[in-house]
Amino acid sequence: MACIFCEVCLKEPLFPGNDYLHQLKIIMQQIGKPGEADQWFVQNANAKAFLESLPNTKARPLAERVPNAPRGLVDLAERMLVFNPRERLPIARSVEHRAFDDYREDDLELRAGYRVEMDDVENVTLDKAAIRALLWKDIRAFQRNSEPVGDRAVSPDEDEDLSRQSSDLERLSNCGGPCGACLGARRGGQMHPPSPKYTARRLHHDHAAGHEHLPVRPDHLASP
Numbered sequence: 001m002a003c004i005f006c007e008v009c010l011k012e013p014l015f016p017g018n019d020y021l022h023q024l025k026i027i028m029q030q031i032g033k034p035g036e037a038d039q040w041f042v043q044n045a046n047a048k049a050f051l052e053s054l055p056n057t058k059a060r061p062l063a064e065r066v067p068n069a070p071r072g073l074v075d076l077a078e079r080m081l082v083f084n085p086r087e088r089l090p091i092a093r094s095v096e097h098r099a100f101d102d103y104r105e106d107d108l109e110l111r112a113g114y115r116v117e118m119d120d121v122e123n124v125t126l127d128k129a130a131i132r133a134l135l136w137k138d139i140r141a142f143q144r145n146s147e148p149v150g151d152r153a154v155s156p157d158e159d160e161d162l163s164r165q166s167s168d169l170e171r172l173s174n175c176g177g178p179c180g181a182c183l184g185a186r187r188g189g190q191m192h193p194p195s196p197k198y199t200a201r202r203l204h205h206d207h208a209a210g211h212e213h214l215p216v217r218p219d220h221l222a223s224p
Helices: 002-010 020-031 045-053 073-080 118-122 128-145 156-172 196-208
Strands: 185-187 190-192
Touching: 002 073
Parallel strands: none
Antiparallel strands: 185 190
């Protein structure tokens, strides 16, 4: 994140290495060669040997590298660009930094109340069926939480209807008929991706009439 903050100001890479080893050398020239105590988490023997081979350098002021940075940004980035992870500014304290004073709205900010386990993300099987199911799950969640008619939220009956439509769409998405274009809604003589709710109802109606469809693709469900 610190690199991105600086690169927005620079409009160029902060550490433009030719390869990963060259980039590491450039990083160490900026933040300084880490001491033995700061290398506690480095377990790979080759990585430790590489660090030992670097010349002894001290950290350079980041303000010299990013002279046009907004107020407070250099201080925040320097606190984040620290080799030892125990010495880096934690995320919770980073968002409280004065660099964000002009953007914070304390009365609107709430803690999530839960942690995101990375295994839940890394271990997901992203095949075609899984992606379709995840996409439709998000669409259903959006429909439940949106206000489609004025300030009226989705009613329990509508939510049940949406769940039924979701089941219809999942069941019909692999029916393998000749007409994939029928998933479009004609507007002004052109084909546009329909809304998910329209798609489900159209499929339900056409299936009852014996009309077959090609498998549903995620771009059929995308908003125009």
